[in-house]
Amino acid sequence: MANFLEKFNELNTRDVSEHVDKKQGLSYLSWAYVQQELTKADPNYTEKIIEFPSPDATNENIFLPYLKTDEGYMVCVELTVFSVTKREWLPVLDYRNKSLAKGSATTFDINKATKRCMVKCAAKFGLGNYLYLGEDGPEQPFESASESELKDVDNKVKELAPLMDITETQLKKKMNIGNKLSSADAEEALVRLDNGIQYYKTNKKDDK
Structure with a gap:
């Protein structure tokens, strides 16, 4: 565990600002950059997209890369880096960063959410972790459209x-x-x- 802490601190101190995009006041780290840096840090790292039984299929062997609920959609990604495994969940969001309602998500939305979830999971290993430190702060006042x-x-x-x-x-x-x-x-x-x-x-x- 001491070895993992050292590796976490090494990734956590990296300046990733050149690979960050901003949208709706939130910062997003490039998925390709995260994949590249994890490979450099641990060539044996693995990524797994958690699949769930299809609620609409009669065949029990059909699985989907997302969880469909009455409240919306969730994706889950599992990373194993430095022989440590961690999971992260993320709701499937629209362009306003609001959860997509049941029946409105597209394959593009699912794929994008999976990539974002992988990036967020990588933060648990230190890479880009500081980007999320202020994520749970108070929401900005809602400014209604005129x-x-x-x-x-x-x-x-x-x-x-x-x-x-x-x-x-x-x-x-x-x-x-x-x-x-x-x-x-x-x-x-x-x-x-x-x-x-x-x-x-x-x-x-x-x-x-």
Whole structure:
């Protein structure tokens, strides 16, 4: 255990700032960088994605890389480094870092959550651990979107929905645009809606 503590301290003192991306006020360490550094530290390290029985399959031998519950989805990753095994759990989140509701997660969401979970598990061995020290601090006050921002979002939804041949309600559900938006939520929703409008308008022109 003394040997593990030495190795933990060595990884914990590494400056990983050049490999960190920031989104919604949170810091994310590159998965590829973590994999690279763990391999350097322990070429024999192993990674295991925990699988769970499929709740929708009649075949008991079908397993999925996520746990599906009424509250949402969870992924679990197990790392063995320096002959020590640790596990970490992570909810599957949307672009606002909110848990995705049951039935709304895509394979991309699951894959992204698995990579993030692996990075977070690596912090238990010291790599990037300091990034999480302030994670459990008090939440920032919720800054509601202004009436103008909400109106802009609604207008974009009205413009994009018919281009996709779906209802406005379906579009909002598909893009996880809730009724209560923060200013940051509205700003990001507008960017995604604008991108969607541009994409579908371009494709419709090409089809003519």
